[in-house]
Amino acid sequence: MPGNSFGQIFKITTFGESHGPGLGVVVDGCPSRIKLCTADFESAMTRRRPGRQIYDSPRQEPDRVEILSGIFEDQTTGAPITLYIHHQDADSKPYDILRQLFRPGHADYAYFKKYGHFDFRGGGRSSARETAARVAAGVVAQKVLSPLGVEIQAYSLEIGGIRAEKTDLVYARQNPFYFPDPALNSKVEQALQQAKEEGDSLGGIVEARVRGCPAGLGEPVFDKLDADLAKAVMSLGAVKGCEIGDGFAVAGLKGSQNNDAITPAGFTTNHSGGILGGISTGADIILRAAVKPIPSITIEQQTIDRHLQPARLKMTGRFDTTAVPRMVPVVEAMISLVLADHYLRHRAGK
């Protein structure tokens, strides 16, 4: 199973399954002499962990990061950094049914077709638990970026069709849904409550803004910054689309409307989302990810078994009502990884 690594100079490799002993990440290519200790991971890991609110999977994982290599006297040495998270609350019993039946909307059927044999417990390798490793790696990436003053903030722009009309970034950071519109927050909660009662799930949109990204990150031709950001975000389970700047809306604009006029003081607008020719311009980078509804629902569904016979699936287990809020810190981490890699590539002149 190749494809577990991401990045060129700042390169991460994640490992581990949802119901194995734990999971982790090896971060290779991190420069030496960056201060790093286990306490640095706490805030980012807490923002991603399940069970923060009742619409999250109730699985209780403290997601404490252990540093197994690459750090000496609280500083990076330049050697590979291995970060490990020990699982403490995996319950595989409800997943026994998936020995035979495929969950519609999840990865089970595709994994079965490809591998014939895979760890289906809790989604195995396709589980969102894998994103804990990405968030841990993102903390290291943030440290690499910190001298540049880059600020990355993602938030839930839309949940269950309720779209924020106001973007209060301070409010977004503090409320449990990471939703930026105080006036509509209770509507989001009602929609989640209703979906949960019905045994259903909701999708939405995560939006991210990057401030202070220097101009010049990104490489022509295949390693464009927008291409790498899209890959980073599309590599997350449940993400079915990615937009940069005005995204799909550019299709309906005229050149005179879409072009960002340039003045000595900078761009007058930001339709491009901070990237032109695959290279950052210094304007804010704006990215949106479309997140599908969680596939695991308790409503009975039509499926087949491993002998291709029709079956009905009524799931029990612990799952999120929506992935959107939990995706927010993960999107921030993926953006950090891309920017740290491109920053180091730019610095190295490669």
Ligand SMILES: Cc1cc2nc3c(=O)[nH]c(=O)nc-3n(C[C@H](O)[C@H](O)[C@H](O)COP(=O)(O)O)c2cc1C
């Ligand atoms: C943060 C996060 C939380 C998720 N929580 C769940 C969950 O509780 N139950 C579930 O079935 N899928 C969940 N997913 C979605 C699945 O991981 C995803 O749909 C699955 O891997 C199939 O991949 P695809 O949707 O990209 O095709 C979550 C995804 C993310 C990123």
